[in-house]
Ligand SMILES: *[C@@H]1O[C@H](CO)[C@@H](O)[C@H](O)[C@H]1NC(C)=O
Ligand SMILES: *[C@@H]1O[C@H](CO)[C@@H](O)[C@H](O)[C@H]1NC(C)=O
């Protein structure tokens with residue numbers, strides 16, 4: 404136990420010293436402790452959310468119509484959204500509610516963002532819906548702009564969106580809606596062999612929060628070896644949370660806008676040899692749950708199968724195995740270390756995917772405690 408606790412202590416001490424000596428004022432912005440609430444997998448009514456653990460809850464997802472690009476909100480969805488927001492506002496303490504716009508094909512966002520008139524239709528409808536249904540903000544999950552030209556359109560969209568948000572706030576004498584976006588874990592990347600870099604300057608000017616999706620680094624798309632899907636560190640590659648978050652900071656995004664995404668789910672493999680079972684061990688296929696299990700399911704699986712649970716200090720992740728089944732995931736310890744890291748880097752907070760995947764608020768509770776005020 405001692406050997407497992409020691410790194411946490413060293414981490415906190417080292418990173419907090421770093422943050423203090425570099426002159427950053429800790430706590431000058433209110434921490435963001437947030438989570439997505441996917442409506443298809445929520446598993447819990449809004450009233451049962453422990454709001455003492457969060458500052459923002461994102462309702463996922465609402466999609467734009469493929470022709471008009473206005474948000475597609477039926478009467479029944481409007482009732483659900485309105486209830487969601489008013490319920491969370493009336494809880495003690497209240498949390499901010501955000502409509503997350505996503506879950507649609509990348510091409511739909513690309514079409515929407517491709518001209519000033521389609522962008523405007525989209526933007527005005529998002530403001531209208533957010534206000535009508537009582538939300539505090541809007542989030543865009545465009546996964547992902549596919550080319551440098553689409554990155555330019557993304558920049559135009561954000562700048563025009565910000566302008567309309569400010570205008571609406573002034574005209575109605577209300578606080579501006581919060582504007583956020585979910586982005587790739589690193590600021591630049593190759594996907595499908597096309598190099599892309601996010602428009603950091605436009606994002607800095609236009610967004611309140613930038614939510615980096617620091618997960619999905621390894622998964623069932625590569626069954627040759629097990630992996631830490633949300634490794635904080637990776638000595639062998641740049642596919643890690645520390646690399647990604649630092650890439651955003653180096654590119655000039657203010658740390659006070661950057662939020663670290665955290666997974667409340669793990670990824671699974673079937674081992675080639677049950678005796679070779681560390682992170683990176685040879686594998687042959689996806690494992691239990693067809694490659695994905697929620698944290699809650701992982702705890703059940705480990706218990707029911709008497710799985711061996713280990714912690715990998717190198718990547719800062721937990722894993723378990725039993726027979727040929729192998730599961731890599733974040734537990735309370737890895738999450739706490741990541742929260743320490745985020746805070747030491749001067750980041751604004753964290754965002755879980757997804758709220759209902761936790762077990763009795765266990766990880767959300769430890770994360771909230773770990774974020775020192
Ligand atoms: C939200 O819906 C629930 C369940 O249908 C209901 O009990 C509650 O009164 C509604 N709350 C609001 C604020 O409309
Ligand atoms: C990681 O990124 C740096 C630049 O940020 C680059 O110099 C280096 O070659 C990359 N390493 C790998 C393994 O891709």
Ligand SMILES: *[C@@H]1O[C@H](CO)[C@@H](O)[C@H](O)[C@H]1NC(C)=O
Pocket residue numbers: 709711
């Ligand atoms: C569970 O696994 C441990 C070793 O990891 C073993 O000692 C124990 O007997 C197992 N219990 C059951 C019920 O299989």
